[in-house]
Amino acid sequence: MSTPLVIAISGASGSGKSLFTENLLKEFSDDGKPVQILREDHYYRSQDHLPMSEREKNNYDHPKAFEHELLVEHLEALKNWKAIEYPHYCYKTHTRLEQTEHLISAPVIIIEGIMLLANEALQPLFDIKIFVDTPLDICLLRRMKRDIAERGRTLESVANQYESTVKPMYHQFISPSRFTADVIVTQGGKNRIALDVIKSHIQQSLL
Ligand SMILES: Nc1ncnc2c1ncn2[C@@H]1O[C@H](COP(=O)(O)OP(=O)(O)O)[C@@H](O)[C@H]1O
Numbered sequence: 001m002s003t004p005l006v007i008a009i010s011g012a013s014g015s016g017k018s019l020f021t022e023n024l025l026k027e028f029s030d031d032g033k034p035v036q037i038l039r040e041d042h043y044y045r046s047q048d049h050l051p052m053s054e055r056e057k058n059n060y061d062h063p064k065a066f067e068h069e070l071l072v073e074h075l076e077a078l079k080n081w082k083a084i085e086y087p088h089y090c091y092k093t094h095t096r097l098e099q100t101e102h103l104i105s106a107p108v109i110i111i112e113g114i115m116l117l118a119n120e121a122l123q124p125l126f127d128i129k130i131f132v133d134t135p136l137d138i139c140l141l142r143r144m145k146r147d148i149a150e151r152g153r154t155l156e157s158v159a160n161q162y163e164s165t166v167k168p169m170y171h172q173f174i175s176p177s178r179f180t181a182d183v184i185v186t187q188g189g190k191n192r193i194a195l196d197v198i199k200s201h202i203q204q205s206l207l
Pocket residue numbers: 011012013014015016017018019020142143146187188189190191
């Protein structure tokens with residue numbers, strides 16, 4: 001049996017990574033090809049030991065906020081057709097959930113997240129590296145709507161976090177990581193041509 005193909009999808013928060021991933025997944029679900037999806041956000045470090053007031057102050061846009069060591073271990077296991085105990089994370093309480101999910105490997109593994117291309121230890125595990133490149137003002141507007149609707153945040157907290165960590169860390173870590181990508185996707189999660197090109201490359205690799 002051949003080694004699973006691992007596709008990393010990165011870019012700023014609100015750039016359209018999740019939508020692009022969902023749309024790519026649909027392409028393969030329609031064709032009946034098994035695909036497994038992972039999210040880097042699930043690997044945010046557990047903060048059970050900290051009070052809520054401290055958790056709220058954390059810099060979630062620094063590479064150290066993620067347990068990338070565990071993600072490396074999990075991707076290596078999946079590449080060897082082994083199952084993993086996939087962590088789950090809660091944005092409202094800023095910590096890991098107690099329950100994990102038993103996840104089996106698949107011929108295509110897609111992982112999406114902001115810091116994937118900024119971490120050297122992860123690079124050898126990726127077969128295709130994609131960067132979703134969306135202007136930051138559009139990312140901010142999308143993030144505002146989403147974080148207020150889905151992640152229990154206020155307009156003020158989103159704006160403060162954006163100025164203090166999201167924007168500076170984007171310029172320090174995420175934006176430079178685009179140069180390690182194989183493909184840069186403009187127009188966010190709905191770029192039909194990018195989806196077709198990537199789908200066809202994956203199909204060729206699976207032959
Ligand atoms: N090309 C697009 N056009 C319109 N809305 C989009 C587009 N791409 C993403 N969105 C919307 O923007 C929000 C953030 O996108 P998402 O994929 O969650 O970003 P990310 O995963 O990069 O943080 C979502 O509500 C999504 O539906």
